[in-house]
Amino acid sequence: MLERHDLLFKTLGDPTRRAIFERLCREGEQTVAALTTHAGISQPAVSKHLGVLKQAGLVAGRDAGRQTHYSALPGSLAPLNDWTREMETFWERRFDDLEDLLKRMDQ
Amino acid sequence: MLERHDLLFKTLGDPTRRAIFERLCREGEQTVAALTTHAGISQPAVSKHLGVLKQAGLVAGRDAGRQTHYSALPGSLAPLNDWTREMETFWERRFDDLEDLLKRMDQ
DNA sequence: CACACTCATAACTCGCTGGTTATGGATCAT
DNA sequence: ATGATCCATAACCAGCGAGTTATGAGTGTG
Numbered sequence: 001m002l003e004r005h006d007l008l009f010k011t012l013g014d015p016t017r018r019a020i021f022e023r024l025c026r027e028g029e030q031t032v033a034a035l036t037t038h039a040g041i042s043q044p045a046v047s048k049h050l051g052v053l054k055q056a057g058l059v060a061g062r063d064a065g066r067q068t069h070y071s072a073l074p075g076s077l078a079p080l081n082d083w084t085r086e087m088e089t090f091w092e093r094r095f096d097d098l099e100d101l102l103k104r105m106d107q
Numbered sequence: 108m109l110e111r112h113d114l115l116f117k118t119l120g121d122p123t124r125r126a127i128f129e130r131l132c133r134e135g136e137q138t139v140a141a142l143t144t145h146a147g148i149s150q151p152a153v154s155k156h157l158g159v160l161k162q163a164g165l166v167a168g169r170d171a172g173r174q175t176h177y178s179a180l181p182g183s184l185a186p187l188n189d190w191t192r193e194m195e196t197f198w199e200r201r202f203d204d205l206e207d208l209l210k211r212m213d214q
Numbered sequence: 215c216a217c218a219c220t221c222a223t224a225a226c227t228c229g230c231t232g233g234t235t236a237t238g239g240a241t242c243a244t
Numbered sequence: 245a246t247g248a249t250c251c252a253t254a255a256c257c258a259g260c261g262a263g264t265t266a267t268g269a270g271t272g273t274g
Contacts, residue, residue, distance in 0.1 A: 006122045013120030014262075015113045025194045028201060032221060045263055047222055066220045066271040074198040077191045084184045084191075087132045091181040094135060121232075139251060152233055154252055173241040173250045218273075227264075234257075242249075 004079050011056040016041065017049045021058055024072040031067045111186050118163040123148065124156045128165055131179040138174045 012018045020035055032050065036043045050070055053059040058076045062069045119125045127142055139157065143150045157177055160166040165183045169176045 003122070006120075006125065009116060009125065010120040010122075013113075013117040015110070015117075016262080018113065018116065022194070025197045033219095041262090042264065043221070044223080044265085048262075051222085068221065072194070072198070074195075077194055080187065081191050084188050087129070087179070087184060088181075090132045091179070123232080140249090148232090149234065150251070151235085151253080155232075158252085175251065216274085218271100220269105220271080222267100222269085224267080225265090227262105229260105229262090231260085232258095235255090237252100237254080239252085240250085242247105244245100244247085 005083050007056050008058070008077075008080055011052055011058060014049075016045075017052060020046065020049055021053055021072060024059060024070060029062070029069045029071040031069055033067065035070070112190050114163050115165070115184075115187055118159055118165060121156075123152075124159060127153065127156055128160055128179060131166060131177060136169070136176045136178040138176055140174065142177070 012021065016039065020039060023035065023038065024030055032043065032046055035050075036046045039046050039049075050059060050061070054061065056076075058073060059070055060073055062071070119128065123146065127146060130142065130145065131137055139150065139153055142157075143153045146153050146156075157166060157168070161168065163183075165180060166177055167180055169178070
C-alpha cells in the first residue's frame with residue numbers, strides 16, 4: 001500500500017529530480033533538451049526523471065513534433081501541504097492541551 | 108551542496124520513517140520500544156531511522172534512565188511549507204501573466 | 215529519399231540505504 | 245552482585261535506483 005504522500009516525498013526526495021521540477025515551476029514549459037543542458041546529467045537520465053515525475057502526477061508532457069514540452073502541474077503539491085498542516089495541527093492541539101493542563105493546575 | 112529541503116524530502120521519502128515521524132506527531136513522546144512494536148521492523152532498524160530523523164532536525168530524544176523518549180520537533184516542517192508555497196507562487200504569477208496577456212489581447 | 219535531430223527505452227553498472235543479527239554499555243530490579 | 249531490560253552501534257547483506265552507453269522510433273529538413 002504505497003500512499004500518495006509516500007510517492008510524492010519519494011519522488012521529490014532526489015535532489016536532481018527536485019531541481020528539474022523546481023526549474024519547471026520557475027521557468028514554465030521546457031523541452032527535454034533545455035532541461036538536459038542545465039541538469040548536468042545525460043539526456044536519458046533526464047527522461048527517466050521526467051517519467052518518475054509524470055508518474056507521481058507532478059508533471060505533464062505535451063508532444064510537439066519531435067520534441068516534448070514538459071510543465072509542472074499546478075495543484076500537484078496540495079497533498080504535501082495538507083499533510084504538513086495536519087502534522088502541525090497535532091502540535092497545536094498538544095500545545096492547547098498543555099495550556100489547559102497548566103490552567104487547571106493554576107486553580 | 109545538500110540543501111535543507113533535500114535533506115527533509117529525502118528523510119521523509121522512506122515510508123517506514125515517515126510513519127514513525129507521523130506517529131510521533133499524532134501520539135506525542137514515545138520510547139523506542141513503543142515505536143518498535145508498531146513499526147513492524149527490528150529495534151535496531153527503528154533506532155537507525157530515529158537517528159536519520161534526528162539528523163534532519165525533525166525529532167529529538169530525551170534520555171530517561173535506560174530508555175530514550177523521542178518526540179517530533181514543532182516547526183521542523185516549516186521549510187517544506189515555505190518551499191511548496193514558493194512553487195505555488197510561481198504558478199499564480201504565471202496565471203496572472205496569462206490573464207494580463209488575455210486582457211491585452213482583448214483590447 | 216536521405217540525413218539530422220529529439221526523445222524514449224533497453225541493458226547494464228554500481229553505490230547507497232534499509233533491513234538483518236550480534237553485541238555491548240547503561241540502567242533498573244531482585 | 246546478578247540478571248533482565250532498553251537502546252545504540254557494528255558488521256554484514258540484498259535490493260533499489262540513479263547514472264551510464266547504445267540504440268531505435270518518430271519527426272522535421274535538404
